[in-house]
Amino acid sequence: LCCECGQAHPLLDNHLYNFQDEVDDELICHICLQPLLQPMDTPCGHTYCFKCLENFMQEYSFCPMDRKKLSFQQCHKSSLLVRNLLDKLIVLCPFKAECQQTMQRCELEAHLQNRCPGFKKYKSELHRKKNPISKGKEDPPARGETNMPKDPEVSSGGSSLVAESSGAAVVSLGTAEPGLVNPAFEETEEDLPQRTSLVAETTTIEIHREDPEEELGMRIVGGKDTPLGNIVVQEVLRDSVIAADGRIAPGDHILEVNGVNISSVTHCQAVSFLRHPGPVLHLMVLQEKGFSNKTAQQDSPSTNREVIHVTLVKRDRSEPLGIKLIRKTDEAGIFILDLLEGGLAAKNGKLSRNDRVLSINGQDLRQGTPEAAAQIIQTTESRVNFVILRQPGVQLGEPVEDGSTSNSSSSSSSSNGGSPVHHRRRPDQNHYRRKSNYQKKTVAIKKEPKESLGITIGGGRDNKNKLPIYVTSVQPIGCLFRDGRIKRGDVLLSINGIDLTHLNYYEAVSALKSNAASHSVTLKALEILSLNSPEPALDIREQGFSWSPLWITWLGLPSYLHFCQDIVLSKGNLESWGFSIVGGFEESKGNQPFFIKTIVPGTPAFRDRKLKCGDEIVAVNGVPAIGMSNSELIPMLKEQRNRVTLTVVSWPGSLV
Secondary structure (H helix, E strand, O other): OOOOOOOOOOOOOOOOOEEOOOOOHHHEOOOOOOEOOOEEEOOOOOEEEHHHHHHHHOOOOEOOOOOOEOOHHHOEEOOHHHHHHHHOOEEEOOOOOOOOOEEEHHHHHHHHHHOOHHHHHHHHHHHHHOOOOOOOEOOOOOOOOOOOOOOOEOOOOOOOEOOOOOOOEEOOOOOOOOOOOOOOOOOOOOOOOOOOEEEEEEEEEEEEOOOOOOOOOEEEEEOOOOOOOOEEEEEEOOOOHHHHHOOOOOOOEEEEEOOEEOOOOOHHHHHHHHHOOOOEEEEEEEEEEEEEOOOOOOOOOOOOOEEEEEEEEOOOOOOOOOEEEEEOOOOOOEEEEEEOOOOHHHHHOOOOOOOEEEEEOOEEOOOOOHHHHHHHHHHOOOEEEEEEEEOOOOOOOOOOOOOOOOOOOOOOOOOOOOOOOOOOOOOOOOOOOOOOEEEEEEEEEEOOOOOOOOEEEEEEOOOOOOEEEEEEEEOOOOHHHHHOOOOOOOEEEEEOOEEOOOOOHHHHHHHHHHHHOOOEEEEEEEEEEOOOOOOOOOOOOHHHOOOOOOHHHHOOOOHHHOOOEEEEEEOOOOOOOOEEEEOOOEOOOEOOOEEEEEEOOOOHHHHHOOOOOOOEEEEEOOEEOOOOOHHHHHHHHHHOOOEEEEEEEOOOOEEO
16 A cells, blocks of 8 residues: 555556545546646646646647647646645545544645554554555455455556447547547548548457466456447456556457457356466457548558458438448558447348458548448448458457347448437336346344354445445355355345445444344345356456456346436537447347447547446436437437536446
8 A cells, every 4th residue: 555645556656535525626637537636737727637647648649628739848837826725635544444534635644654543554464464465456344243345446547448349339429420430539620621530450468477366457348248249348457467567458349368259258258268367368459549530551452362242232221231340550441340230231241340341332442431431321322332352261250140130320330310210118117127137035044142144245335336235255154154045246235124225335334243243133135146157167266356246247236226426528519429339229129228338539538537338328418318229319419519417327347
């Protein structure tokens, strides 16, 4: 732990503080969204943390707020008045189990070194164990008979992004043409002739581990059994193997693990592959690099590729093809990134991932952009003739087996203008009809007053993800192990009539301990019953994990246990919101949740840093998204010109 702030963070990163009161927005850094540290002013009048701005300027040459041209050398320290106001902000001691003191931020270091019993205890235990602390940030465990450690909270990494697949749609306001998925920059009159394009590249990364059993240290979401489709990195844990390597970032799509294609496997299968121990791990990842308007390089012919002609027939002008097109950094032209399951192109079966599009309806696209291809497709009434270049053996995914019809109309660079709105009966649920089942159970047991319940718990509404209280382990020494009905992963609803669903971690610990002293205990719990096969090989390395349920398990919770939060995004008139979504109502699948799949660098969603890949959109400006199709939600988002409020539910990804 850092000796200055008492929390876990890399040596070169900002200190972390728990502030007593909500801090004024004028004192917030709009990069990290935390109160400013070592504030720096820009010539255009904005203020950021020194380290936040320094890291941002290593990748970009503009101000994060107004996108004006900027260099780090032009910035200077904020006034002494601003720095003093920040230093006087009241913070809580991070060792809240042993110390409830509050103080000014500038006084915390002296408090930890000289007066804090919690930090003193931590140092003595560290010296006694002579072992490095566990990776990932954890709150101190509660004291008492039940010894219930809090579920570790993972600090979020930077938001680097990935081109989406399986029906994703970038929400774009930067263009007048409907259905163009890419523009995410502020256009000027000079910019208009030069359309920007989404750039993505596939990279093979070799990860080395001194301890073959050591966790990689990242959280993942997605899988073919979810609307996200691909496996997407949600977060990278601080000080982990992945963080130390530095090449994988939130938003990356993991396509292969040690040569095994996981782009079309279930979530549980992907977790199993990524948790498999070994000294060396080979990962193929797809990384989105943002938008580029650079002139494409000259085409270089290749002798080992074949030219293929494919014709797709639309039933009407507005029907989407279900294709996602991108540009690459290392090769000119446009390429097929993904085919929407059940879409027209997938049903035809002749186009494949990684095909390069040479022309559409006779128009040369060898130096073209995804936007140009989309416009051609949109204006075509019926027959769309593709000429594509294919290199044998480079497809990234398996052929689509499901022949179900998809009505997602904004999943591709092809078309979403004028798509029909499907009539359907809206369900009564708050969110959507969950695929996973759950069952409530009531456990009443008789016990000795001094006998322990014998469980450890995680979660709590003070947790970063506002999780309900759940069981992390059932110890063989307690009465609940003997009873056998409470299992690891069960969500605890109440004990002896006391509601646990709205308590923070320490309140739940206190309630469990006080009621455990009774002769009889009645627990009400929720058990999630997955429709898939049991978790495959997920206990192999349990010793290396602080156990928590898989991401896909949280999706099965009933809506009343969800913690919704409002995220407000603001943007300029010509900017895109900069995120992509998947899901929504489909005739063949019914209601599915809307998920955030991609967040584009340099856009409002990226700068805000609150949205994460895998977040579920519950409502837009207070209007519930339940029952909407993709083609209904996209126009609603496009109508919001400068400000939008997204109500989302955020579940922690599965730890690998």
